[in-house]
Amino acid sequence: MLKAYSILNKILQINNLTKKYGPVTAVKDLSFTIEKGNVYGILGPNGSGKSTTLGVVLNVVNKTSGDFKWFDGRESTHDALKKVGAIIERPNFYPYMTAAQNLDLVCKIKNVAPDKIDEKLELVGLLDRKDSKFRTFSLGMKQRLAIASALLNDPEILILDEPTNGLDPQGIHQIREIITKIAQDGTTILLASHLLDEVEKVCTHVVIIRKGEKLYSGPVDQMNASFGFFELKAAETEKLHRLLDEHPSFGKITQKGEILVAFLNEPLEAEALNKYLFENGLVLSQLVKRKESLEEQFLQLTNQISA
Numbered sequence: 001m002l003k004a005y006s007i008l009n010k011i012l013q014i015n016n017l018t019k020k021y022g023p024v025t026a027v028k029d030l031s032f033t034i035e036k037g038n039v040y041g042i043l044g045p046n047g048s049g050k051s052t053t054l055g056v057v058l059n060v061v062n063k064t065s066g067d068f069k070w071f072d073g074r075e076s077t078h079d080a081l082k083k084v085g086a087i088i089e090r091p092n093f094y095p096y097m098t099a100a101q102n103l104d105l106v107c108k109i110k111n112v113a114p115d116k117i118d119e120k121l122e123l124v125g126l127l128d129r130k131d132s133k134f135r136t137f138s139l140g141m142k143q144r145l146a147i148a149s150a151l152l153n154d155p156e157i158l159i160l161d162e163p164t165n166g167l168d169p170q171g172i173h174q175i176r177e178i179i180t181k182i183a184q185d186g187t188t189i190l191l192a193s194h195l196l197d198e199v200e201k202v203c204t205h206v207v208i209i210r211k212g213e214k215l216y217s218g219p220v221d222q223m224n225a226s227f228g229f230f231e232l233k234a235a236e237t238e239k240l241h242r243l244l245d246e247h248p249s250f251g252k253i254t255q256k257g258e259i260l261v262a263f264l265n266e267p268l269e270a271e272a273l274n275k276y277l278f279e280n281g282l283v284l285s286q287l288v289k290r291k292e293s294l295e296e297q298f299l300q301l302t303n304q305i306s307a
């Protein structure tokens, strides 16, 4: 029973996917799974292989090796993709047709009933502009219309490549709110972004890639699972170093001038550390407890495999 449930929950599985463009390896041995109901972010700097990964699973880019399976392989990729809504390019509609006319045309092309047009326009905040011509829309409105269009057939999953690229702060905010609303309605979402802040605000899960390789995948809130570090100074630096080495809560210890930076493996309060050092005959002249911001952790992660 449990197994059947977990199979039904698998929307996409990517296994050891590699894509090479001649000498360039855009995606390298990438594996991750997308489960129903979550919002996934593929996060990585420009050129890290995000668009290529989306292109492969949407059958517009040929993979070099590895494989991917939609809906646990219950149907062909061609059929499975009918249940996927995707926007991977700049939205393009007929400029002299209205929003509603453009969506009506999409319904005809996709062979879906046009009865959801108003509902989807409402969802993206464009119902009152349904009779305006596409050419009069701002970039943000065009992007919102593209989202409405991708949702016309109520897909199981919505895929977006850099959904807020080029938008002003208000446009960015609107798109993020819409994505959150769509997710709350139960649609699974996969988006590619180079913005940590975007992934943090919108996603429940993240796959961080750099140069096509996965560096981290898991819940966004666990990305921030670092226990922090202490910056410490004492007259007897060597003794301080030794006592920290002997304490079970510390991992890496580095020295910055006269200050020792000691990274925690587990939670430890400043008071407890101060007491431990004092009881061992060491008096601190400086004690600061800090935690890397998510941004610092992300930068550390993406710099980790340089060159």
Ligand SMILES: Nc1ncnc2c1ncn2[C@@H]1O[C@H](COP(=O)(O)OP(=O)(O)OP(=O)(O)O)[C@@H](O)[C@H]1O
Residues within 6 Å of the ligand: 021, 024, 025, 026, 044, 045, 046, 047, 048, 049, 050, 051, 052, 053, 194
């Ligand atoms: N059609 C192509 N031909 C040759 N190389 C390509 C092609 N498409 C992508 N690449 C290369 O593959 C690598 C990954 O590119 P990709 O566009 O997938 O990254 P990305 O993370 O989506 O970046 P961006 O956000 O800048 O689009 C880059 O080095 C890029 O130059």
